[in-house]
Amino acid sequence: MTANLKLPRSFYDRDTETVARDLLGKHLVRVDGARRMRGRIVEVEAYVGAHDLAAHSSKGVTPRTRVMYGPPGHAYVYLIYGIHHCLNVVTEAEGNGAAVLIRALEPVTGIGGNTRGPGLLCRALGIDRRLNGEDLLGNELFIEDAGEELRDRVVAAPRVGVAYAGDWAGMPLRFYLQENGWVSRK
């Protein structure tokens, strides 16, 4: 029985595309005071490092990107369009500037509200910039292996909203579960 094990640091300290694919089917857990929320990850995007022109880290190390350049297994949370928050998990060795954006969740337990989209899932789970830099091996926000053997078909497609990124815009670095109804767009 290997159910519900918190993912170790070594899970995140790997090639970003591999981590992105492996995150599909895992459970994101958010503990906010008395609330405990759990959702199955069904859609992600890989931002593979400083050379990836779609990645925030392509601007270099700045106050904003500091967490993304930090050690793996931490949350990188940023504000987008002045309204919404987006949750990423930092991957690879410190200094690489790589992360995976969590784009959609299938509700499992304790979740009220829409989780079909990166801004929506943050709202539903009460995730904002106070969690930027949070250690994913802590107790407020973490990811578990639910012991599921993933049978779903995985689709690779271009990332959403990165038309500015030149040759990187078309790279198939967005991954989602083909048959899942919680994917934000297909």
Add this chain to the structure above:
DNA sequence: TGCCGGATCCTG
């Protein structure tokens, strides 16, 4: 110091 645009979402 000011300006521009964004890894989004909702409404009309």
Add this chain to the structure above:
DNA sequence: AGGATCCGGCAA
């Protein structure tokens, strides 16, 4: 199709 609404990054 356009607005909301804040902040990071860059030019000046």
